[in-house]
Amino acid sequence: MAKATWNGTVVAESDDTVVVEGNHYFPAHAVKVALEDSSTHTTCPWKGEASYKTIVVGDERNVDAAWFYPSPKDAAAEIKDRLAFWKGVEVTA
Numbered sequence: 001m002a003k004a005t006w007n008g009t010v011v012a013e014s015d016d017t018v019v020v021e022g023n024h025y026f027p028a029h030a031v032k033v034a035l036e037d038s039s040t041h042t043t044c045p046w047k048g049e050a051s052y053k054t055i056v057v058g059d060e061r062n063v064d065a066a067w068f069y070p071s072p073k074d075a076a077a078e079i080k081d082r083l084a085f086w087k088g089v090e091v092t093a
Helices: 074-079
Strands: 002-006 009-014 018-020 023-027 034-044 048-057 060-068 082-085 090-092
Touching (some): 009 023, 009 048, 009 082
Antiparallel strands (some): 002 090, 018 023, 023 082, 034 048
């Protein structure tokens, strides 16, 4: 079971993650906190364009701490509809 935690709160938890480049990609339905849309985007040469979300726990926000590929390239199709975390989010498996 993989678990993503930020500031003592479980952000996501699942036994169905996909690990790519050392990052656990959680199914979208495994997220247990509010996420806000972000206008931030980055591009990976083999995965495609990533979009970001801000984690919201109570009054605290972790800006752009979750990312996902809405339309990944074929080589990364396995991470469609999944999110990964960074910026202080601890992921344990």
